[in-house]
Amino acid sequence: MTAISALTNHQVCLASRPTGLPTRANWRMTTEPVAEPGPGGVLVKTLALSLDPAMRGWMNEGKSYIAPVEIGAVMRAGGVGRVIASQNPAFAVGDHVNAGLDVQEYCLIPEAGIKRSGIFKIDPSLGLTTWLNVLGMPGMTGYFGLLDVGQPKAGETVVVSGAAGAVGQMVGQLAKLKGCRVVGIAGGQAKCDWVVNELGFDACIDYKAGDVKGGLKTHCPQGVDIYFDNVGGEILDLMLTRIARGARIIICGAISQYNNTTPVKGPANYLSLLVNRARMEGIVVFDYADRFPQAIAELSGYLKAGTLKSREDVVTGLETFPETLLKLFNGENFGKLVLQVAAE
Amino acid sequence: MTAISALTNHQVCLASRPTGLPTRANWRMTTEPVAEPGPGGVLVKTLALSLDPAMRGWMNEGKSYIAPVEIGAVMRAGGVGRVIASQNPAFAVGDHVNAGLDVQEYCLIPEAGIKRSGIFKIDPSLGLTTWLNVLGMPGMTGYFGLLDVGQPKAGETVVVSGAAGAVGQMVGQLAKLKGCRVVGIAGGQAKCDWVVNELGFDACIDYKAGDVKGGLKTHCPQGVDIYFDNVGGEILDLMLTRIARGARIIICGAISQYNNTTPVKGPANYLSLLVNRARMEGIVVFDYADRFPQAIAELSGYLKAGTLKSREDVVTGLETFPETLLKLFNGENFGKLVLQVAAE
Numbered sequence: 135m136t137a138i139s140a141l142t143n144h145q146v147c148l149a150s151r152p153t154g155l156p157t158r159a160n161w162r163m164t165t166e167p168v169a170e171p172g173p174g175g176v177l178v179k180t181l182a183l184s185l186d187p188a189m190r191g192w193m194n195e196g197k198s199y200i201a202p203v204e205i206g207a208v209m210r211a212g213g214v215g216r217v218i219a220s221q222n223p224a225f226a227v228g229d230h231v232n233a234g235l236d237v238q239e240y241c242l243i244p245e246a247g248i249k250r251s252g253i254f255k256i257d258p259s260l261g262l263t264t265w266l267n268v269l270g271m272p273g274m275t276g277y278f279g280l281l282d283v284g285q286p287k288a289g290e291t292v293v294v295s296g297a298a299g300a301v302g303q304m305v306g307q308l309a310k311l312k313g314c315r316v317v318g319i320a321g322g323q324a325k326c327d328w329v330v331n332e333l334g335f336d337a338c339i340d341y342k343a344g345d346v347k348g349g350l351k352t353h354c355p356q357g358v359d360i361y362f363d364n365v366g367g368e369i370l371d372l373m374l375t376r377i378a379r380g381a382r383i384i385i386c387g388a389i390s391q392y393n394n395t396t397p398v399k400g401p402a403n404y405l406s407l408l409v410n411r412a413r414m415e416g417i418v419v420f421d422y423a424d425r426f427p428q429a430i431a432e433l434s435g436y437l438k439a440g441t442l443k444s445r446e447d448v449v450t451g452l453e454t455f456p457e458t459l460l461k462l463f464n465g466e467n468f469g470k471l472v473l474q475v476a477a478e
Numbered sequence: 479m480t481a482i483s484a485l486t487n488h489q490v491c492l493a494s495r496p497t498g499l500p501t502r503a504n505w506r507m508t509t510e511p512v513a514e515p516g517p518g519g520v521l522v523k524t525l526a527l528s529l530d531p532a533m534r535g536w537m538n539e540g541k542s543y544i545a546p547v548e549i550g551a552v553m554r555a556g557g558v559g560r561v562i563a564s565q566n567p568a569f570a571v572g573d574h575v576n577a578g579l580d581v582q583e584y585c586l587i588p589e590a591g592i593k594r595s596g597i598f599k600i601d602p603s604l605g606l607t608t609w610l611n612v613l614g615m616p617g618m619t620g621y622f623g624l625l626d627v628g629q630p631k632a633g634e635t636v637v638v639s640g641a642a643g644a645v646g647q648m649v650g651q652l653a654k655l656k657g658c659r660v661v662g663i664a665g666g667q668a669k670c671d672w673v674v675n676e677l678g679f680d681a682c683i684d685y686k687a688g689d690v691k692g693g694l695k696t697h698c699p700q701g702v703d704i705y706f707d708n709v710g711g712e713i714l715d716l717m718l719t720r721i722a723r724g725a726r727i728i729i730c731g732a733i734s735q736y737n738n739t740t741p742v743k744g745p746a747n748y749l750s751l752l753v754n755r756a757r758m759e760g761i762v763v764f765d766y767a768d769r770f771p772q773a774i775a776e777l778s779g780y781l782k783a784g785t786l787k788s789r790e791d792v793v794t795g796l797e798t799f800p801e802t803l804l805k806l807f808n809g810e811n812f813g814k815l816v817l818q819v820a821a822e
Contacts, residue, residue, distance in 0.1 A: 199753045371744065385752045400715065400744030408729045408760035409543045416752030
């Protein structure tokens with residue numbers, strides 16, 4: 135076993151704020167020595183990081199639901215890792231943990247940062263990366279977004295965009311478990327086939343093939359009761375023309391708009407909210423942190439029973455981060471995007 | 479007393495669907511003889527009609543919360559009148575009533591149309607046109623929109639646009655009664671002064687004077703908890719940048735957009751709903767019809783106690799309808815716009 139003082143921590147730092155899609159020039163690769171934790175601190179070796187569309191927002195200046203990543207700072211990321219040194223009685227060497235590890239190989243969490251890092255021990259028997267997926271932020275987002283904000287009722291029609299993405303796959307399956315009719319929207323036949331054949335969605339519309347409007351007419355003849363929006367833009371605007379009376383639109387993200395260099399396109403058909411007595415509401419998953427344990431317990435049960443499936447898109451190598459992140463924005467990733475940093 | 483068979487009914491019919499602002503060419507003035515009611519029917523003489531922004535929407539083709547007015551049909555309008563002939567035991571000659579009377583001097587309501595017309599007897603002692611204002615659709619819209627959809631809590635900041643209009647004056651006063659800080663937005667110093675000095679709003683921003691953004695910063699330093707939107711467009715978009723966490727935006731109307739000849743401007747800043755875990759929700763007053771009596775009882779109490787004020791903008795003459803309606807869209811009307819058709 136290598137002594138900690140002999141280790142080098144490779145990191146990916148934000149060098150500048152991007153305009154449009156981030157490029158390699160927006161990142162700086164840095165190294166620093168790895169230090170032993172002080173009293174109450176923990177040193178975690180990063181095994182895998184969660185790559186999420188929300189990261190694009192964290193790179194921007196300005197007020198949001200969370201502070202932007204500072205220029206020069208290690209890029210923010212949640213991840214799973216293994217404790218390799220600990221002066222905190224709650225964590226032992228060898229424990230697997232989930233925490234805000236950031237885009238680096240080693241994360242030193244001082245006592246004062248324990249709470250902020252959100253570190254908690256995980257059971258690796260369900261799969262380590264499951265904690266970045268069904269049992270992680272995407273799972274929690276789908277769970278509370280659909281159930282708390284959307285309030286689905288059996289028999290209702292639920293549409294989810296980004297259906298083959300980390301959040302979309304959860305939303306659709308949970309809606310099926312609640313007895314809803316579920317229609318996905320995804321890019322390409324392979325993703326559409328997968329959510330229908332493997333996840334049990336009732337239908338999936340391939341937006342790359344063109345006729346989303348026709349697809350909605352065909353697959354949602356009674357209109358759309360819940361639309362879980364991960365994409366924004368034209369699809370949100372179109373959906374407003376198809377909502378049913380009393381519909382709920384959950385604003386979870388707007389991946390089509392994150393790399394805009396022109397102003398965001400607002401939903402021109404928003405007056406459909408009036409006509410249909412409908413509502414559009416945002417969700418930020420951190421608000422539900424107190425209830426994560428309850429959701430994790432329920433979702434773990436589904437995983438063990440085999441009633442909930444998920445897919446991961448795992449790319450290996452910290453140094454690939456700048457390009458791997460872009461898979462989220464060019465529609466290339468299929469399932470939860472994970473950056474594997476170390477094997478164990 | 480003139481015999482009914484000797485009366486002539488002057489009517490304003492929709493001749494064509496307008497593009498942009500309606501002009502006189504979109505209307506046709508017609509006359510027809512007045513007929514006696516058949517069994518179960520009622521004949522009402524129109525005294526005053528309610529002129530509302532929603533009328534512009536009823537003139538358009540296409541699906542909405544209510545069917546469009548057919549080409550050639552008498553224009554739809556709610557109003558107050560006096561029963562001048564009745565074969566219905568629920569209504570006696572001389573009774574004052576509120577009903578869907580349409581833009582005409584006499585309204586014959588057959589037995590089969592009694593329910594659809596929404597006819598009910600009113601107490602004229604509170605003022606006849608009060609039943610088109612505080613105790614009518616604008617009052618009901620403000621009451622249920624603010625209280626049911628908005629759910630105001632004491633100490634919250636409520637902003638209402640169209641503050642000196644029929645709905646706006648209600649919303650602001652009801653919000654004050656609930657212990658909220660209330661800021662209006664209206665066009666011109668006279669309207670702003672009136673809502674502050676007469677109605678007791680905490681402040682009012684004159685959008686015609688320009689700096690709405692600065693006004694919101696000054697008067698809503700903690701952000702906006704409830705925005706009651708009667709106007710849409712730029713002001714809605716601006717408001718999205720000023721909402722507080724957990725804000726509720728009530729979409730009641732979008733008067734700035736009703737006469738557009740270009741596509742409606744969607745709220746580009748809608749992602750603020752996500753950042754602020756806020757919601758935007760539509761209201762259609764007809765959904766609350768079962769609860770109108772309860773609201774009318776409460777609001778009548780406020781009127782009798784003098785705690786609720788209102789202003790009416792009364793224009794006389796059925797034939798002025800085409801031009802009078804435009805007062806709603808050019809910002810000229812001040813208070814509830816009423817078309818007086820007959821003195822008694």
